[in-house]
Amino acid sequence: MSPSSTPAKALTIRILGRDYPIACPDDEREALLNSAEYLSTRMDAIQRGGKALGNERIAIMAALNITRELLDLQAQQAGTPTTTAPEVEQRLADLQRMIEATMASGDEPPSR
Structure with a gap:
């Protein structure tokens, strides 16, 4: 939110059937609702x-997928094909596999 935004008002968004009150300026309301x-x-x-996952793990998976989309779009806009960043793509794929394996086993992820 920019400093010139209108004062924030309470807005309730619903994600996976749960309501979350969020402070949001009127001029950003539509964007927040679309994002939610x-x-x-x-x-x-x-x-x-099909996997029985907790909301926190579901949120992490969604965040990783959305971040991947964002990075791909940024690379495309910069005129850089996404295949020119193999280290980033490999790291994201490794993280995805690690998260899926952890979720499948029900264990906590290994600490780094």
Whole structure:
């Protein structure tokens, strides 16, 4: 939110059936509602994936997927094909596999 934004007012968003009150300026309300709907849709798709996951793990998976999309879009806008960043792609793939393996086993992720 920029300093010139209008004063924040309470707005309740719903993600995976849970309500979250968020302070949001009127001029950013529509963007926040769209973001919340997108996030909830992505999290719902992960939840329907068949694995019994907690909301925190679902949120992490959704965040990783959305971040990957963002990085791909930024690379495209910069005119850099996403394949020119193999280290980043490999790291994201490794993280994805590690998270999925941890979720499948029900264990906590290994500490670094």
